[in-house]
């Protein structure tokens with residue numbers, strides 16, 4: 189421990205050495221004794237009484253460095269050295285503990301610390317980057333022998349922490365640091381000797397950076413005690429590491445600093461490439477040293493000052509691919525295709541009716557579990573996309589597909605165990621009667637095949653569909669999708685297509701107060717069938733999403749499909765369940781929507797989530813229908829059921845089972861729904877909250893009596909949520925239903941973040957019901 193040196197002694201040194209009458213206040217210091225002096229004239233200084241072990245050359249390094257910088261533009265203030273009355277930069281004193289110490293004094297810079305300033309907006313972070321860039325630029329021609337030293341905080345030498353890593357008690361955290369060190373040794377350390385070298389500040393942490401908070405600008409930098417000759421990029425790595433602490437989007441924060449730095453002192457490609465590894469390494473050194481010091485002095489708060497946020501940041505970064513971080517940093521330096529170029533290229537080379545979501549479309553470059561990440565390093569909590577059922581790029585699915593792709597990818601004209609195993613697994617998840625599988629590449633192909641099966645089996649043509657339904661983008665499927673053929677550009681209804689009302693018991697003709705509403709909605713189907721008969725038409729199939737998602741996240745009355753299927757089968761029609769959006773565990777309690785509806789379809793169509801993003805779709809049907817389809821014409825899809833797609837499909841089923849995701853969907857879905865219902869009680873705009881598991885809809889209305897759809901507000905809300913880092917969508921005939929279909933892996937914390945963000949947006953002026 190340090191022996192105390194009193195403020196009184198500091199006052200005496202100030203007077204005797206510098207001729208300054210002042211009061212003294214002790215400052216925090218790790219090793220040396222620092223005092224804030226306030227002179228009679230109000231001028232303030234920092235008097236530094238160094239630890240007896242300090243070499244004069246170390247102090248001289250700082251003095252010379254500060255003098256060098258004082259004569260150059262560094263985009264902020266650096267402390268000025270005050271000379272003694274004998275015109276010396278450094279003096280030597282005897283303190284009352286009998287020790288000889290070096291003394292020097294700096295002019296105090298009265299700006300707030302970055303650590304005490306909030307928020308750290310991109311402008312401020314960029315300005316800090318600019319200041320550091322100017323600082324490093326100014327130091328290119330500075331040299332001092334004392335800087336050529338072995339310093340424990342020099343990132344270049346970070347491998348030394350291997351000897352103390354055992355002080356990290358938590359196994360998971362120790363492994364995290366160990367992985368970072370491995371990456372450092374493999375990817376960064378070999379490149380460092382060839383990078384630009386110079387003397388750097390070496391400790392631009394948030395307690396050494398001064399800010400002009402009012403103007404969102406960096407104001408200066410203090411404490412040059414860790415200056416060292418090393419790879420120049422290490423200085424930026426250090427400031428980035430600290431700029432990331434406590435941020436929801438740490439890469440975005442780092443990117444702002446990097447952009448500022450690069451603007452004034454351009455980075456080389458190799459520097460950008462190693463930067464992320466160096467940042468992580470710096471944080472790893474920091475937490476490891478903290479763990480060591482904590483084990484020696486468990487109660488010393490100074491040692492652990494930045495430990496918690498540093499761990500938090502490291503744990504936040506751990507799931508991210510380093511390649512993603514490098515990409516973000518390249519974007520920040522203007523070395524990747526920028527957003528506007530991508531937009532322009534899309535406009536030039538892609539079809540105009542290929543729509544983009546959100547007023548400010550997203551350029552997503554990375555996905556991991558429930559998060560999507562844009563090119564600027566911002567994370568978006570994904571509550572919308574239902575394809576990544578087990579999480580974006582779930583490692584188990586990625587590995588399964590990668591391994592199989594490296595082994596073999598062919599087609600179903602060869603025997604392969606993946607396709608048969610997958611067919612076996614899928615049919616085991618279905619009722620006994622659904623036992624034959626066909627595999628395709630998209631749900632459109634699967635619905636197309638389902639129609640062919642139904643028509644071949646029944647020898648009939650006609651199809652009954654629900655209002656506002658969508659089943660795919662092929663010619664025939666557009667014909668059975670009122671959402672398309674009745675919308676803009678649609679060619680209208682074909683005579684073989686019959687539209688039944690959507691069984692929407694919130695907005696439709698029969699509502700929740702009518703216990704017979706299921707039978708009544710189904711009666712419309714019976715009426716259509718009767719009219720067809722009268723017109724001499726024959727029914728091939730009834731097709732519907734078991735819970736209409738495109739129709740606005742509708743949960744039909746539970747007996748509706750039972751009545752419908754009875755009517756359809758009475759005239760020899762086939763019942764097709766489009767489970768593309770709702771199936772595969774999303775509903776929680778029920779693995780398939782038709783189970784919830786108490787029916788067994790004749791044909792089930794699967795797509796979207798079953799490959800978790802890998803193109804894969806399936807039709808599962810009865811032996812009788814499959815036999816009728818086996819009429820001599822070969823069925824073949826070049827890519828349908830290929831070994832890689834089936835490997836992905838099998839991995840998805842494994843993950844669903846291993847991670848008990850349907851159960852999670854049920855539990856977290858219930859929590860989300862309860863939260864939404866609380867909001868419904870508070871906000872008149874929310875007319876209805878419906879759905880099960882993680883298939884939820886929030887219908888927005890201007891008036892709960894007239895149900896006037898709040899379409900504008902729905903659009904406003906999803907766009908604002910996107911700005912706040914949360915993704916949701918809208919659907920339904922009036923586009924006034926917030927559609928929530930997150931990956932099944934989300935947890936209660938994600939729900940809290942979603943609800944918190946939604947609540948904030950619901951309070952905004954543009955999210956209020958329109959007065960009638």
Ligand SMILES: Cc1ncc(COP(=O)(O)O)c(C=O)c1O
Pocket residue numbers: 630631632633635658659660661733738766768769795796
């Ligand atoms: C219910 C439903 N069925 C079928 C499809 C068609 O799927 P795909 O685009 O994969 O062909 C979609 C697509 O949105 C859908 O929502």
